[in-house]
Amino acid sequence: GQNIDQPTEMTATEGAIVQINCTYQTSGFNGLFWYQQHAGEAPTFLSYNVLDGLEEKGRFSSFLSRSKGYSYLLLKELQMKDSASYLCAVVDSNYQLIWGAGTKLIIKP
Amino acid sequence: GAVVSQHPSWVICKSGTSVKIECRSLDFQATTMFWYRQFPKQSLMLMATSNEGSKATYEQGVEKDKFLINHASLTLSTLTVTSAHPEDSSFYICSARGPGGDTEAFFGQGTRLTVV
Numbered sequence: 040g041q042n043i044d045q046p047t048e049m050t051a052t053e054g055a056i057v058q059i060n061c062t063y064q065t066s067g068f069n070g071l072f073w074y075q076q077h078a079g080e081a082p083t084f085l086s087y088n089v090l091d092g093l094e095e096k097g098r099f100s101s102f103l104s105r106s107k108g109y110s111y112l113l114l115k116e117l118q119m120k121d122s123a124s125y126l127c128a129v130v131d132s133n134y135q136l137i138w139g140a141g142t143k144l145i146i147k148p
Numbered sequence: 149g150a151v152v153s154q155h156p157s158w159v160i161c162k163s164g165t166s167v168k169i170e171c172r173s174l175d176f177q178a179t180t181m182f183w184y185r186q187f188p189k190q191s192l193m194l195m196a197t198s199n200e201g202s203k204a205t206y207e208q209g210v211e212k213d214k215f216l217i218n219h220a221s222l223t224l225s226t227l228t229v230t231s232a233h234p235e236d237s238s239f240y241i242c243s244a245r246g247p248g249g250d251t252e253a254f255f256g257q258g259t260r261l262t263v264v
Contacts, residue, residue, distance in 0.1 A: 072252060081154075081241050081255035082192070126192070128253075136182070136253055140191040 041065045043139035045127050050145045051117055059112045059125050059142045067132020073101050073112045074126040076141065082126055085112065114144075122146045151175055152244050154256025161232055161263055169227045169259045171242030178244035181225040182253065183217060186239045198225055232263040 043063045051057040063071070070089040074082035088094055088103035088110060100113040112125055127139040151174040161167050171181060180199050184192040196212075198204035198219035206212045216228040225244075229236055239260055243253040 079239070079258075079260075081243075081258045083255070084252050087252055135197065136194075138192050138194070 041129075041131065041137050043127055043129060043137055045125075045139040045142045047140070048143045048145065050147060051114075053117055053119060053146055053148050055117050056113065056115050057117060057144065059114070059127075059144065061110045061112070061127035061139055063108050063110075063127070063129045063137075063139075065129045065131045065137055068105060069130040069132065069134060071101075071103055071110050071130070072128045072136070073099075073110075074128065076124045076126060078123075085125075117146050119146050119148070152178075152242065152254045152256045154242050154259055156259060157257055158260040159262070161261070163233055163263055164231055166228055166230045167232055167261060169229075169240055169242070169261075171225045171227070171244065171256050173223045173244045173254070176244075176246050176254075177222040178225070179222065179247045180245045181219055182243045182245075183215070183225075183227050184241045184243070186241060186258075188239075192241065195227075229261065232261070234263045237261055237263045 045061050072087050073085040075085050076082040086101035088101050093102045098115045103110045124141040124143050126141045128136045153172045155170045183195045186192050194207050195210045196204040196206045196217050198217050200219050200222050204217035219225040239258050241258040242256040245253050
């Protein structure tokens with residue numbers, strides 16, 4: 040079966056750095072997305088990785104290792120508005136999106 | 149980025165009635181559209197995938213006669229919840245992707261359905 044694992048919840052302090060991990064076992068791989076979702080709202084796109092390595096975009100970076108079936112989202116200089124759920128989604132061999140359950144990130148002052 | 153418009157944002161209906169939710173891609177051709185349901189504090193649950201001009205593919209456990217999906221054009225998909233019941237109350241979200249495996253999924257704003 041297809042499976043994506045993320046921690047259920049994480050807590051971090053404003054101004055700090057947090058890394059949200061995502062491991063996957065899917066039938067094929069055609070890329071991995073990270074989305075941010077605030078409560079009661081639709082997800083918004085953060086990043087897309089299809090090759091190994093680190094992609095940096097402002098305060099957010101995303102890393103991928105295809106051989107390990109592993110990705111992480113790194114958030115720097117945390118702000119209170121970063122409190123949200125972060126969803127990892129993998130594109131499988133049929134180009135379907137397989138979603139993780141999401142990681143709820145709580146930012147404390 | 150591309151825009152997906154979902155309408156209505158919220159709707160309250162009586163038990164037994166039907167509700168239609170529209171999802172439009174405003175500036176790109178959405179070859180594939182997805183419909184999700186999300187209960188409070190839970191993850192997105194894929195209900196069905198539809199390709200333009202084809203019948204929707206429903207996930208296991210989703211009643212296709214209850215959740216009617218139409219994807220008649222490259223810019224519009226509709227989800228109709230038929231004979232709604234209180235347990236159908238949820239947050240429904242559509243997303244759309246263009247052709248190509250690396251295209252991101254753009255989400256509509258979501259529809260909060262409350263069945264009373």
